[in-house]
Amino acid sequence: MKETQPVIDRSNCVINIRGLEKSFGDLDVLRGVDLDLYKGENLVVLGKSGTGKSVLIKIISGLLKPDTGTVNVLGQEVPKLKGRELDQLRLKIGFSFQNSALYDSMTIRKNLEFPLVRNRRDMTRGEVDRMVEVVLDAVGLSQTINQMPSELSGGQRKRIGIARTLILQPEIMLYDEPTAGLDPITCIDINNLINEVQSRFHTSSIIITHDLTCAKDVGDRVVMLLDGQFQRQGTFDEVFDTPDERVKLFHDYNFIN
Amino acid sequence: MKFLNDDERPVRRRRAQVISRRFDRIFTELHNIASFIGRFFKEVFLPPYEFKEIIRQCFEIGVKSLPLISLTGFIIGIVFMNQSRPSLAEFGATSWLPSLVSLAIVRALAPLVTALIGAGRIGSMIGAELGSMKVTEQIEAMEVSATNPFKFLVVSRVLATTFMIPALMMYTMLVALLGAFLNVNANEGTSFTTYFTQVFDAITFLDIFSSVIKSALFGFTIGVVGCYKGYHSSKGTEGVGKAANSSVVTAMFLVFIEELLSLQVITALRYL
Numbered sequence: 001m002k003e004t005q006p007v008i009d010r011s012n013c014v015i016n017i018r019g020l021e022k023s024f025g026d027l028d029v030l031r032g033v034d035l036d037l038y039k040g041e042n043l044v045v046l047g048k049s050g051t052g053k054s055v056l057i058k059i060i061s062g063l064l065k066p067d068t069g070t071v072n073v074l075g076q077e078v079p080k081l082k083g084r085e086l087d088q089l090r091l092k093i094g095f096s097f098q099n100s101a102l103y104d105s106m107t108i109r110k111n112l113e114f115p116l117v118r119n120r121r122d123m124t125r126g127e128v129d130r131m132v133e134v135v136l137d138a139v140g141l142s143q144t145i146n147q148m149p150s151e152l153s154g155g156q157r158k159r160i161g162i163a164r165t166l167i168l169q170p171e172i173m174l175y176d177e178p179t180a181g182l183d184p185i186t187c188i189d190i191n192n193l194i195n196e197v198q199s200r201f202h203t204s205s206i207i208i209t210h211d212l213t214c215a216k217d218v219g220d221r222v223v224m225l226l227d228g229q230f231q232r233q234g235t236f237d238e239v240f241d242t243p244d245e246r247v248k249l250f251h252d253y254n255f256i257n
Numbered sequence: 258m259k260f261l262n263d264d265e266r267p268v269r270r271r272r273a274q275v276i277s278r279r280f281d282r283i284f285t286e287l288h289n290i291a292s293f294i295g296r297f298f299k300e301v302f303l304p305p306y307e308f309k310e311i312i313r314q315c316f317e318i319g320v321k322s323l324p325l326i327s328l329t330g331f332i333i334g335i336v337f338m339n340q341s342r343p344s345l346a347e348f349g350a351t352s353w354l355p356s357l358v359s360l361a362i363v364r365a366l367a368p369l370v371t372a373l374i375g376a377g378r379i380g381s382m383i384g385a386e387l388g389s390m391k392v393t394e395q396i397e398a399m400e401v402s403a404t405n406p407f408k409f410l411v412v413s414r415v416l417a418t419t420f421m422i423p424a425l426m427m428y429t430m431l432v433a434l435l436g437a438f439l440n441v442n443a444n445e446g447t448s449f450t451t452y453f454t455q456v457f458d459a460i461t462f463l464d465i466f467s468s469v470i471k472s473a474l475f476g477f478t479i480g481v482v483g484c485y486k487g488y489h490s491s492k493g494t495e496g497v498g499k500a501a502n503s504s505v506v507t508a509m510f511l512v513f514i515e516e517l518l519s520l521q522v523i524t525a526l527r528y529l
Contacts, residue, residue: 061401087403101398104389115402168402 004199006220012039014172014204015060020069022055029055031228033069037172037204042194044207044219046239048250051225053208054098057174060206061095062086074171091119094165094203098177100157102149108160109145112136115168135163138200139193155186162193166201173197173205179214191217212236212251224250293485297415300408307413314417318379322425329374330429333366334358334436342444351445355452356459358437363460367430368468369516372475375422376508380483383414384504387487388497396488411488415480422476423469430468467523474519475512482508 015037022030029052037043047053058064059071062078071078076089102111112132116123123131136142139159149157158178165173178194179187191214197203198218207218215222215236222239224232226246232239240251338358345351387410390396399406434456441447483504490500 058397063397063400090401090403093401095398095401097394097398099393101394103395103398104393105386115404118404119402164398164402 006040006042006198007202008041008220009039013037014039014074015206016070016072017060018070020056020059020071021067022052022059022064023067028228030059030066033225033228033230035223035230037206039204040198040202042198042205042207042218042220044209044215044222044236045225046210046212046215046222046250047225048210052228053210053225054176056225057095057176057206057208061090061093061174087119091168092171094162094168094170094173096158096162096165096173096175096178098180100149100161102157102160102164104149106149107145108136108141108147108149108152111149111160112164112167115164119168131167135166138166138196139163153186155182155189158182158190159193162197166197169201170203173203175205175207175209177209177211178207179209179211184213187211187214188217190214194218210250289489290481290485293488294481296407297412297481300405300412301416303408305408307409310409310413311416314413315421317382318375318414318417319421319424322374322378322421323428325374325378326371326425326429327432329370330367330432331436333370333429334362334433334438335440337361337366337433338437338440354441354445355437355447355455358441359434359456359459360464362430362433362437363464363468365516367433368426368472368475369512370433371422371426371429371472372479372512372516373509375418375425375476375479376505376512379418380479380504380508381501383418383480383483384487384490385497385501387411387414387484388490388500389494391488391490392493392496407488411484414484415477418476418480418483419473420476422479423472426468426472463523463527467519467526471516471519471523474515478511478515479508482511 013036015035017033017035020030020033020035021028033056035043035056045053045056055064059066060073060078062081065079073089074092076085078086078089081089102108103114106114109132112135113128116128116131120128132145133142136145139162141156141159141163144152144156144160149160152160162175162178175194178190182190194205194207195218198205205218207214209215219236222232222234222236223230224239224247226232231244232242232247240247242248338354341354341357341361342351345353345357387396390410396406396410399409434453438447438449438452441452442449486500486504486507490496492499
């Protein structure tokens with residue numbers, strides 16, 4: 001649970017999506033999604049596997065192109081951006097991948113340095129080292145600095161993945177299934193880390209998950225993706241206060257099982 | 258004129274559809290490869306230049322291949338010398354052995370053997386590495402951290418193979434000639450000076466130059482094929498295995514085709 005109440009600026013919308021549609025062949029994944037993310041807010045996108053949650057954040061980060069609709073991030077229309085413009089925007093967006101996506105052939109130090117040395121060429125060696133220490137300290141894994149990703153546990157890899165995105169000091173964080181495949185205790189640690197990132201680095205985040213404990217712990221607002229559209233939205237309790245069987249089933253399955 | 262009955266028509270139509278789909282796939286693949294190569298030539302000249310990564314790849318591809326190349330080259334020299342001796346001995350021409358071996362090694366064996374070893378060791382390594390990076394989202398992770406993965410991963414590897422295969426070929430040449438020398442020295446008692454004088458008398462600048470150019474082409478092919486297969490792999494770990502395997506098979510096939518074509522060109526140049 002959150003220790004301090006987040007400061008959410010509802011007059012400042014950092015992500016604004018309208019009428020977003022995306023299909024792969026005959027499969028319509030997103031069918032008219034509208035979404036607003038406010039500055040300082042943690043927004044949880046809930047939904048079953050295969051409903052297009054990851055597709056949504058890949059479109060936001062410019063990894064995928066939408067079929068139709070507008071995707072406005074920090075005042076810029078993402079699908080229209082190319083090359084340097086898109087790279088500049090991406091520096092302000094941190095993307096934490098489901099499988100952490102750490103570079104296998106590099107040590108943790110090199111993994112963390114990678115985005116920094118490539119994008120902040122004016123930084124000295126000392127400044128880079130200091131930033132690495134800061135983000136490692138933020139995720140509580142300073143001792144792993146010279147280890148290889150293969151030597152870490154799943155939870156540690158997730159934390160390092162988050163640290164790597166934090167090193168560029170992004171304004172927006174996109175978490176793709178941050179607790180998937182982790183034990184319940186490690187899940188709580190990751191949830192706490194997401195909340196800590198929000199309060200310490202003042203980020204606005206979209207958290208993609210099907211883990212209701214995660215949604216309850218980290219979400220300031222929850223939206224539920226069903227049949228390619230956001231069917232429910234509000235606080236965690238508001239979303240599940242509905243007679244809709246599909247939503248109730250999702251809730252009961254998570255908490256009873 | 259034979260008329261098809263009702264049973265035969267759908268079967269023929271299905272066959273035609275299968276053949277048409279296969280042709281579609283082949284041409285789509287060719288188009289994708291052409292785009293991939295086109296993108297390489299576009300990106301290779303644009304900054305930022307990945308010098309550090311190119312040097313690291315040169316080390317991985319070149320220096321780490323040396324033990325295998327040394328052993329193979331040395332054995333080839335000995336074996337080729339040994340197998341050639343009986344034929345020349347029949348005509349009392351064993352003194353021609355150094356010339357024969359040098360021509361065979363410099364013109365054909367060294368480039369081909371180096372390329373085949375490169376396709377096996379380096380092609381599979383690149384295919385598997387990029388394939389696993391692709392399926393574990395590491396390539397996408399690079400992209401979202403504002404790094405051009407094509408330039409960092411593909412351009413650096415293709416340049417490294419293009420530079421290192423000719424260098425490895427020259428090394429194979431030297432080691433194979435040394436292996437052949439040991440054999441001819443043990444059997445005919447030919448001295449080091451006499452052997453190498455005969456070796457260098459037999460070959461021309463065109464022989465070495467054409468082998469270097471040919472090897473650069475082989476290196477480029479190995480790099481492009483490995484990167485293409487790895488970069489476009491899918492279906493999880495199965496896809497990684499397929500990418501590695503397909504990189505080796507395709508690169509070897511293309512190396513043989515290129516060898517055949519370059520032989521025609523070099524022969525034509527030689528008699529100009």
